[in-house]
Amino acid sequence: MQDSQKEIAKLRAEIAEHDRLYYREAQPKVDDQAYDRLKEQLAQLEAANPEFDFGESPTQSVGDDRLEAFESYRHRMPMLSLDNTYSSEELIEFGKRLEKRFPGQTLKYLVEPKIDGVAVSLTYENGKFIRAVSRGNGTEGDDITQNVKHIDGLPETISDAPEILEVRGEIYMRHGEFERINAARESAGESLYANPRNLAAGTIKLLDPSVARARKLNIVLYGVGACEPDNFFTHQAGIQERLKEWHFPVLEKYWLADGIQTAWESIEELDALRRKFTYPTDGAVVKLDDFTLQREAGFTAKAPRWAIAYKFEAERAETLLKEISLQIGRTGAVTPVAILEPVQLAGTTVSRATLHNEDEISRKDIRPGDTVVVQKAGEIIPQVLSVNLDKRPEKSEPFHFGAHLKELGIEAERDPGQAVWRIVNNNDPVRQQRALQHFASRACMDIDNLGNAVIEQLVSRQLAKTPADLYQLQENDLLELDKFAEKSANNLIKALEASKGCELWQLVHGLGIPHVGKQSAKDLEAHFGSLDAIMQADEETLEEVDGVGSIMAQSIHAWFSNENNRAEIERLRSIGLNFTTKCQAPASGPLSGKTIVLTGALPNLTRDQATDLIEKAGGRTSSSVSKKTDYLLAGEASGSKYAKAEKLGVPIINEADFLALTD
Numbered sequence: 001m002q003d004s005q006k007e008i009a010k011l012r013a014e015i016a017e018h019d020r021l022y023y024r025e026a027q028p029k030v031d032d033q034a035y036d037r038l039k040e041q042l043a044q045l046e047a048a049n050p051e052f053d054f055g056e057s058p059t060q061s062v063g064d065d066r067l068e069a070f071e072s073y074r075h076r077m078p079m080l081s082l083d084n085t086y087s088s089e090e091l092i093e094f095g096k097r098l099e100k101r102f103p104g105q106t107l108k109y110l111v112e113p114k115i116d117g118v119a120v121s122l123t124y125e126n127g128k129f130i131r132a133v134s135r136g137n138g139t140e141g142d143d144i145t146q147n148v149k150h151i152d153g154l155p156e157t158i159s160d161a162p163e164i165l166e167v168r169g170e171i172y173m174r175h176g177e178f179e180r181i182n183a184a185r186e187s188a189g190e191s192l193y194a195n196p197r198n199l200a201a202g203t204i205k206l207l208d209p210s211v212a213r214a215r216k217l218n219i220v221l222y223g224v225g226a227c228e229p230d231n232f233f234t235h236q237a238g239i240q241e242r243l244k245e246w247h248f249p250v251l252e253k254y255w256l257a258d259g260i261q262t263a264w265e266s267i268e269e270l271d272a273l274r275r276k277f278t279y280p281t282d283g284a285v286v287k288l289d290d291f292t293l294q295r296e297a298g299f300t301a302k303a304p305r306w307a308i309a310y311k312f313e314a315e316r317a318e319t320l321l322k323e324i325s326l327q328i329g330r331t332g333a334v335t336p337v338a339i340l341e342p343v344q345l346a347g348t349t350v351s352r353a354t355l356h357n358e359d360e361i362s363r364k365d366i367r368p369g370d371t372v373v374v375q376k377a378g379e380i381i382p383q384v385l386s387v388n389l390d391k392r393p394e395k396s397e398p399f400h401f402g403a404h405l406k407e408l409g410i411e412a413e414r415d416p417g418q419a420v421w422r423i424v425n426n427n428d429p430v431r432q433q434r435a436l437q438h439f440a441s442r443a444c445m446d447i448d449n450l451g452n453a454v455i456e457q458l459v460s461r462q463l464a465k466t467p468a469d470l471y472q473l474q475e476n477d478l479l480e481l482d483k484f485a486e487k488s489a490n491n492l493i494k495a496l497e498a499s500k501g502c503e504l505w506q507l508v509h510g511l512g513i514p515h516v517g518k519q520s521a522k523d524l525e526a527h528f529g530s531l532d533a534i535m536q537a538d539e540e541t542l543e544e545v546d547g548v549g550s551i552m553a554q555s556i557h558a559w560f561s562n563e564n565n566r567a568e569i570e571r572l573r574s575i576g577l578n579f580t581t582k583c584q585a586p587a588s589g590p591l592s593g594k595t596i597v598l599t600g601a602l603p604n605l606t607r608d609q610a611t612d613l614i615e616k617a618g619g620r621t622s623s624s625v626s627k628k629t630d631y632l633l634a635g636e637a638s639g640s641k642y643a644k645a646e647k648l649g650v651p652i653i654n655e656a657d658f659l660a661l662t663d
């Protein structure tokens with residue numbers, strides 16, 4: 001293979017992985033600018049080597065946010081992406097191309113803030129709200145109505161509306177709400193979201209609407225997709241006015257500009273104003289105002305030719321990196337953090353920045369004493385972007401992660417094939433403390449009265465090193481601790497006693513097995529039913545569990561193969577912790593051992609009633625169709641799950657068939 005061909009293949013794979021993390025997991029690994037640079041690099045290589053332009057390329061398609069568990073719907077009009085630029089010259093170029101296309105006219109542009117949220121399409125039929133769908137792959141998106149219909153200010157009906165209307169906009173989360181949720185996640189020992197956009201994206205894809213409702217989302221609408229009759233709107237500006245009349249939450253400000261130069265001046269005005277808006281913005285969208293001209297200009301495969309997004313550079317500042325400090329996580333993972341000379345950035349004082357891992361430090365050659373460029377692009381935790389080499393002190397030495405750990409006396413090893421270092425010494429007090437905090441947290445064993453301060457004392461006084469030690473604590477031990485009296489000691493002992501009966505997944509999550517989060521713990525419980533079965537499973541069997549990939553399977557297997565861990569499990573067993581699932585299926589029942597997926601509305605039964613019947617008959621429900629599904633119970637308006645079941649040859653039954661089966 002030639003070098004450029006290899007490079008194209010490598011970039012495509014890299015971008016596909018970033019797309020997956022961004023659109024499906026809402027947990028991107030790199031910032032938008034770095035991602036946009038990779039895509040630009042790929043586009044240039046593809047243009048220079050058209051002979052290698054085989055198969056699908058991310059430069060020719062929009063990302064894909066669709067998830068198995070959701071029903072998907074086809075958009076009546078595709079939801080496309082936008083070509084984007086960070087340069088005013090390219091913006092003017094865009095205007096010039098259109099002037100050439102439409103000679104002799106002064107083109108009018110609508111300049112709108114570009115909202116940094118999650119795209120959504122709302123369908124109204126005869127003025128009534130019917131459905132909310134995510135962008136998906138542009139052609140087909142996920143039905144997110146459940147999680148969208150409670151958003152404040154969304155009109156259920158609109159008057160004098162066209163027969164069919166797709167209203168387009170963005171769902172976003174305000175900063176205060178983002179911080180509230182992240183703080184709660186932190187105290188529950190759960191991973192944090194890097195910015196409000198990711199949290200909003202994660203929230204609209206929650207399967208449990210009650211959890212989604214407990215998080216406050218907002219929405220702003222700025223455009224339309226399909227519209228029947230299609231001459232209802234004639235100008236982009238007309239859409240803004242009409243959306244406002246219909247009482248949708250709309251853009252706080254937009255500009256109607258004569259010519260591209262004036263459009264550029266409006267963008268500069270927007271940049272000066274945008275921090276006062278309620279929604280986060282990352283740029284401006286410039287659109288031809290007149291729909292007749294829009295139609296003539298047309299589309300490329302992934303974006304309109306009549307619009308462009310101008311993206312603002314993320315805010316950056318230079319400052320001194322005083323030292324690289326280390327944070328220890330629940331599994332003993334060691335994460336480097338840059339301690340900075342405080343600097344003002346995007347309206348806040350920044351004194352720490354994430355450095356991710358060893359590879360990130362070596363790739364950017366970051367050293368203590370360097371002057372570094374830090375960036376904050378909507379992220380709460382700023383990042384170190386690069387080093388200003390001109391300001392590097394003369395005697396500077398490269399930073400060696402492993403050697404640094406050794407100097408500090410931290411016994412850690414790098415995970416095979418990964419960039420994470422982990423403390424291997426089970427006697428390391430910081431590791432013990434983190435592991436116990438995680439075990440006791442709300443997301444795991446939920447032990448009241450066992451906060452961080454108590455755990456810190458238990459570890460430093462060597463009263464507890466592992467979870468099993470907690471259960472051997474006596475009242476006298478606890479009375480030694482600061483601020484502990486008889487009552488609080490008693491309460492803690494009672495809380496520990498109560499935790500012995502926790503659900504199996506709470507214990508599995510609490511063990512702190514690398515890569516195993518709350519959902520995976522639940523999946524493992526549903527699949528295996530007991531801790532012993534999980535412990536005995538080989539990697540191949542573990543991979544059969546929905547949601548467990550090869551890295552997680554390896555990690556679980558390795559954890560249970562470790563002698564110390566097995567000894568700890570035996571201690572927990574003898575203490576009497578619950579090791580088996582409480583949702584035991586009845587041994588016999590007409591659906592015993594069967595997995596059923598529900599889709600669409602059933603004529604008589606609600607979803608809850610159907611689920612109840614399935615469980616009573618010994619079966620279980622699952623949210624996604626796979627080869628392991630025994631039946632798809634389909635009601636009306638069944639979409640993608642129906643198609644998938646047909647494709648996989650999964651038997652499809654209706655309500656009457658189902659009732660006959662459970663009889």
Ligand SMILES: NC(=O)c1ccc[n+]([C@@H]2O[C@H](COP(=O)([O-])OP(=O)(O)OC[C@H]3O[C@@H](n4cnc5c(N)ncnc54)[C@H](O)[C@@H]3O)[C@@H](O)[C@H]2O)c1
Binds near residue numbers: 116
């Ligand atoms: N960091 C990562 O790993 C990663 C991965 C994938 C994508 N991304 C980011 O996402 C971008 C690509 O995503 P994209 O295709 O959604 O494009 P985009 O976000 O750059 O622009 C298109 C989108 O902007 C939205 N939008 C906001 N305000 C609008 C307005 N007033 N008018 C019209 N549209 C408006 C629409 O949802 C539209 O689909 C990339 O440029 C990159 O910055 C980042």
